[in-house]
Amino acid sequence: xxxxxxxxxxxxxxxxxxxxxxxxxxxxxxxxxxxxxxxxxxxxxxxxxxxxxxxxxxxxxxxxxxxxxxxxxxxxxxxxxxxxxxxxxxxxxxxxxxxxxxxxxxxxxxxxxxxxxxxxxxxxxxxxxxxxxxxxxxxxxxxxxxxxxxxxxxxxxxxxxxxxxxxxxxxxxxxxxxxxxxxxxxxxxxxxxxxxxxxxxxxxxxxxxxxxxxxxxxxxxxxxxxxxxxxxxxxxxxxxxxxxxxxxxxxxxxxxxxxxxxxxxxxxxxxxxxxxxxxxxxxxxxxxxxxxxxxxxxxxxxxxxxxxxxxxxxxxxxxxxxxxxxxxxxxxxxxxxxxxxxxxxxxxxxxxxxxxxxxxxxxxxxxxxxxxxxxxxxxxxxxxxxxxxxxxxxxxxxxxxxxxxxxxxxxxxxxxxxxxxxxxxxxxxxxxxxxxxxxxxxxxxxxxxxxxxxxxxxxxxxxxxxxxxxxxxxxxxxxxxxxxxxxxxxxxxxxxxxxxxxxxxxxxxxxxxxxxxxxxxxxxxxxxxxxxxxxxxxxxxxxxxxxxxxxxxxxxxxxxxxxxxxxxxxxxxxxxxxxxxxxxxxxxxxxxxxxxxxxxxxxxxxxxxxxxxxxxxxxxxxxxxxxxxxxxxxxxxx
Numbered sequence: 001x002x003x004x005x006x007x008x009x010x011x012x013x014x015x016x017x018x019x020x021x022x023x024x025x026x027x028x029x030x031x032x033x034x035x036x037x038x039x040x041x042x043x044x045x046x047x048x049x050x051x052x053x054x055x056x057x058x059x060x061x062x063x064x065x066x067x068x069x070x071x072x073x074x075x076x077x078x079x080x081x082x083x084x085x086x087x088x089x090x091x092x093x094x095x096x097x098x099x100x101x102x103x104x105x106x107x108x109x110x111x112x113x114x115x116x117x118x119x120x121x122x123x124x125x126x127x128x129x130x131x132x133x134x135x136x137x138x139x140x141x142x143x144x145x146x147x148x149x150x151x152x153x154x155x156x157x158x159x160x161x162x163x164x165x166x167x168x169x170x171x172x173x174x175x176x177x178x179x180x181x182x183x184x185x186x187x188x189x190x191x192x193x194x195x196x197x198x199x200x201x202x203x204x205x206x207x208x209x210x211x212x213x214x215x216x217x218x219x220x221x222x223x224x225x226x227x228x229x230x231x232x233x234x235x236x237x238x239x240x241x242x243x244x245x246x247x248x249x250x251x252x253x254x255x256x257x258x259x260x261x262x263x264x265x266x267x268x269x270x271x272x273x274x275x276x277x278x279x280x281x282x283x284x285x286x287x288x289x290x291x292x293x294x295x296x297x298x299x300x301x302x303x304x305x306x307x308x309x310x311x312x313x314x315x316x317x318x319x320x321x322x323x324x325x326x327x328x329x330x331x332x333x334x335x336x337x338x339x340x341x342x343x344x345x346x347x348x349x350x351x352x353x354x355x356x357x358x359x360x361x362x363x364x365x366x367x368x369x370x371x372x373x374x375x376x377x378x379x380x381x382x383x384x385x386x387x388x389x390x391x392x393x394x395x396x397x398x399x400x401x402x403x404x405x406x407x408x409x410x411x412x413x414x415x416x417x418x419x420x421x422x423x424x425x426x427x428x429x430x431x432x433x434x435x436x437x438x439x440x441x442x443x444x445x446x447x448x449x450x451x452x453x454x455x456x457x458x459x460x461x462x463x464x465x466x467x468x469x470x471x472x473x474x475x476x477x478x479x480x481x482x483x484x485x486x487x488x489x490x491x492x493x494x495x496x497x498x499x500x501x502x503x504x505x506x507x508x509x510x511x512x513x514x515x516x517x518x519x520x521x522x523x524x525x526x527x528x529x530x531x532x533x534x535x536x537x538x539x540x541x542x543x544x545x546x547x548x549x550x551x552x553x554x555x556x557x558x559x560x561x562x563x564x565x566x567x568x569x570x571x572x573x574x575x576x577x578x579x580x581x582x583x584x585x586x587x588x589x590x591x592x593x594x595x596x597x598x599x600x601x602x603x604x605x606x607x608x609x610x611x612x613x614x615x616x617x618x619x620x621x622x623x624x625x626x627x628x629x630x631x632x633x634x635x636x637x638x
Contacts, residue, residue, distance in 0.1 A: 013191040017402050017415035018424060019380045020447055020494040026191040027200065028417035029102040033141030037062075048406040055101065062107035064089035067315055070114040074263060074316070075256055077323030079344045084319025086348045087236055091311035095357035096229040102142035103305065108134045109149060109312055113270070116157060116174060120166040121257060132177030139185050146185065147297065148306045151273040153178065159269035163262035199422035199500055199555060220279070222304070230278070230307040232314050235351045243317030243324070244268075252324045263320075267313035278307040301418060322347065366407060369453060369481040373408040379450025381405075382413040382443065385458055386431035397458070413447045422555035423497045423506055429583035433597050435471040435484075438585040442553070444489035446497045446506060452484040462537040462599040505553040505560075509587035514561070518546030519623045520615035522563070525595070530637045532606045535599050538565070540613055542584060543593040546622075552584035558618040561588075563596060570608040570634070603637050611635045 015024035031038070037058050041051040068085035072078065088110065097103050115131035118124065135153070139146040157178075161171040222228040232240070246252040247264035256263075276283060280303035281291040291297050326340040373381065383401045398416040405412045413427060427447065430439040434452070443449055454471075456464050457480040467482070476483040496506045503511050521543040530536050542563065544550055550561040563582040582598050603609060611633040615622040 016405055016409075016411045018421050019411040019413050020497060021195075021421040021424075022498055023191040023195050024415065026195040027415070027419040027421070029142045029144070030188070031102055031105065031141060032188060033108065033137040033139070034105050036137075052101070056098075056104065059101075059104035059107060060089045060094075063104075063110070066107045066110040066114075067312070067319075070110040070117075071316055071319035071323070073114055073118065074258060075320060075323035077319070077326050079326040079340050080319040080321075080323030083239070083322035083344050083347055084315045086351060087239065087315035087318045088311055090351060090355055091308075091315070092231065092233050092236070092355045093229040093308050093311065095355055098357075098359060100144075103144055103308065105141035106138075106145065106309070106312075108138035108141065109145075109309060112138060112149070112153065113156070113312070116153070117160060117258070117266075119174065120157075120161050120164050120170050123167070123170055128173055128177060131174060132181060135178055136181035136184055139181060140188065143296070144300075144302075144305050145309065147300060148274055148277070148309045150178075150182075151277055151306070152270045152309060152312075155273050156266060156270040160262075160266040163265050164258065195419075195421070198498075200419045201422050201425050201555070220275075222307075223275075228304075230304055230310070232311060233351065233354045235347065235354050236311075236314050236318060239318030239321045239347065240314045241317075243320035246324045247317070247320060252320070252327065267316055271310045271313045274306050274310050278304055367404070367481060368478045369476070369483060370404050370408040372476055372478070372483070373410055373451065373453075376451070378410060380411045380413055380448055381408070381451045381453055382427075382431060382447065382449045384431055384434060384452060384454040385463075386414055387428040410451070413443075413449055421497065422500050425557075426506065426553060426555065426583060429581075430585055432599075433583070433585060435467055436585065436595070436597050438594060440486070441489070442507070442585050444486060445491045445493040448489065448492070448494055449486050452486060454482045454484065456480040456482060460535040460599055462535050466537065466597065500555045505551045505587055506555065507553040507587040509549045509551050509553070511551045511554055511556070511559050512548050513559070514546065514548060514550070514617050514620070514622055516623070518544075518548055521545050522613045522615060522624060524611065524613065524633050527611075527633060527635070530602050530635050532602055532637050533604050534602050536602055537597070537599050540582075540596045540598075541593055542588070542596060542615065544588045544590055547590055549590065550584070550588040550617075552587050561615065561617045561622065564614045564616050565598075565600060566612050567603045567635075567637075568610040568612050568632075569603075570610055606637050609635045609637055 013023040013025040013030065015028075018024045018027065021027075034055055037055050038051050041054045042048065045051070064085035066085075067088035068081035071084035072081035075081070088106075094104060111134040112131055115127045115134060119127035119131055135149070138149050157174050158171060160166075161168075161174075222230050225231055244264055244267075247260040250260045252260055254260075258266075277287070277290075279287060281288045291300075322344050325343055329340045329343075383397070385397050387397055398414045401412055401414045402416045415424065423446065427443065430443050433439040434443075454467055456467060459467065471482075471484065474482045475485045493506055496504075496508075500506060505511060523541045525539040525541055528536060540563065551559060552561045554560040560583075562584060564579050565582060566576055566579045568576065580598075580600060582596055584594055584596065586594060588594055613633075615624065
């Protein structure tokens with residue numbers, strides 16, 4: 001965005017992934033709140049990787065400084081500020097998710113609390129503007145933290161105003177600047193709402209309230225589970241409980257700007273809604289209602305993220321404990337004052353030892369294939385294997401391609417986010433069938449792909465063999481990285497990919513519902529010997545023997561016609577749960593046939609199996625006449 005802001009500000013959300021989709025950043029976090037760090041870094045170096053790494057490190061430094069400023073205001077203690085800053089910057093959950101940069105941009109949150117507290121206490125306009133600006137920066141940094149921040153401040157502000165006995169007009173002013181920030185957030189979110197209206201696919205699965213319940217439970221017990229990311233660590237817990245006890249006792253804060261019990265109540269008010277919302281929809285009828293009706297909340301996929309900002313009051317209370325320690329030893333005179341800092345350093349060292357975690361580094365040098373791409377004519381790049389998961393379920397593919405695209409600067413058909421264009425599953429499904437001519441022809445029409453970069457080392461032996469024996473001559477080869485040039489397509493379907501038609505497939509066929517008069521014939525061409533715990537290439541011929549054109553290139557999986565393959569143990573009539581869906585490379589008219597190539601994982605256990613290939617529209621089986629004998633093939637797995 002730092003580059004686009006000055007070169008094409010009207011296309012701010014047009015990232016280079018998911019080509020040719022528009023507003024590609026609308027499928028992910030935009031990190032606009034990080035621009036104060038990323039803009040000068042990128043403008044000075046024009047290096048996106050340097051900018052990313054600088055922001056990564058800055059999230060720790062700036063979060064520590066912001067937290068230190070907050071606790072310094074509340075306690076007047078340099079030691080308390082130092083300990084609180086360390087507790088917040090090195091919160092345990094941060095090291096569990098170092099690869100999610102949007103979650104690490106937390107340096108605005110303590111400043112929102114600082115300026116709000118100062119404004120409610122003294123009523124200075126500069127503090128009001130500071131609170132509003134920092135609140136806007138935080139909600140623009142990531143939606144993952146915007147919801148928790150709004151929930152926390154929505155309770156903190158009225159409670160803090162009440163305990164400080166601030167005039168009502170000050171609370172109203174804070175709520176007004178928060179609503180103004182919310183309006184800006186809504187305006188910035190328009191590209192995201194636009195892509196939602198166009199339709200999205202969920203790379204990690206369809207996220208509904210039921211799926212949130214199934215995959216993202218954050219019970220209260222997680223706060224006591226040392227293996228859970230929300231568990232802050234024994235050092236943080238000990239310091240926070242000590243600080244809370246001291247505040248409730250009251251004596252420690254006699255000379256502080258805010259009375260001790262008022263500060264304790266305010267910090268608990270900040271943490272309370274976060275702990276409650278981290279339960280997710282299973283937390284009770286009220287939470288279930290919120291998840292159904294609050295805009296966007298039903299798409300909040302990892303509910304434990306509500307708990308991450310609990311590290312703010314935890315750190316503040318730890319800073320209170322350190323400030324009390326400093327106060328206690330200072331009463332012993334100058335000699336005692338020197339004991340406070342060694343004690344604080346020991347506490348921080350113990351914290352760092354407890355939360356220590358390895359920081360993953362990309363040790364690979366820049367692959368030469370990307371340097372080669374820099375010197376070629378600009379054109380979309382499709383990298384194989386495509387999709388979030390590589391062979392055998394290893395996560396190697398799309399995230400890595402997005403990273404390397406920062407070097408070669410070409411638009412890429414691949415992409416990585418929790419969401420993707422509605423047609424992206426078609427792209428990855430067809431890419432898995434390459435180097436076949438028909439899937440490539442469809443990909444050319446949909447994406448305008450100019451270069452195919454095939455990483456042979458990440459393919460299964462069967463897939464690699466097909467590329468080496470059936471693909472045309474490559475234009476460049478760098479070890480196991482092979483590049484193929486793709487000729488322009490005669491037709492351009494990119495507009496359909498960007499805005500999928502409501503009643504037609506991306507290939508233009510009507511989205512009809514198949515009926516009793518529709519039928520299919522499937523034949524396994526040249527079955528090879530099958531060995532357990534391996535992969536085997538499968539070539540199938542599929543024929544439409546019915547009366548309607550099959551909508552195979554539809555973006556709605558419930559109306560899409562596709563192949564479903566499975567291994568059925570001969571001795572066990574119960575259909576296995578594990579099936580493989582394989583796309584057809586084009587819409588198929590009556591009487592037409594198409595060849596489908598795929599590679600399947602074989603059963604783990606040797607024995608007799610039936611290889612079953614069915615044509616389905618969504619969950620509905622398309623009739624395959626049994627007398628053809630070609631939808632079920634007996635196989636001996638050795």
